[in-house]
Amino acid sequence: MMKQLIDLNEPYRRNYVPKPGDKQRKKMIALARLMNYGDMKTIYARLDNWARDQKFKKGWMAHNPAELDLLVAIFEQKVYTHYLTTLN
Template identity: 40%
Template sequence: MARNYPEFFAICKAAGVDYKEVVSEFTSGRTDSLRSLNDGEYHELFIHVRKWQQTKRPDAVAPGDKQRKKLIALAGKMNWGNNTVEIVGRLNNWSQENYGVELNQLDVNTLNKVLWVMENKIYKDYLNKV
């Protein structure tokens, strides 16, 4: 396994600990340098430190995120832009014209309605024209 020092430092910083203290504690004071650890020690320490990373919980996802992603995908299929930024811009304009707010401001119930309209009206009309 290649040593990934930047990731190690980022995890320590996010956890609010000094990496030198972590290394020193791990080696029982023998060293505070990551480079002086052999590969096995580094790997073992890295596994230990990775446990400090918080995993993204499903409830941390914004409400309506799935609907927004599906709207972006449908708009992409209809060539509303060449990249995601253009597509989201067009969706925001469309959303403001039809619903008075940008895409990210729509609540989940409205997003469900918007998605239904997009799938069953706009996308079907697009397919019929193609």
């Protein structure tokens, strides 16, 4: 039964191509979860608001991969490290 279900989904999985910048967004989500930002809906809203306050003034999903690389670096080096220093 399970093999039949897997076989039905195979054409979809073979043709699936994630959006550009998907890995960067997932990394930011993972960091936000480590910082206890809340549930997924709250995380998306907070990351979107944070991204709008940064250099490019665009929503979180509107950035291209090059811009997301910069945002991830800022998020890791500034926001996450600040969170870690406030723990102690």
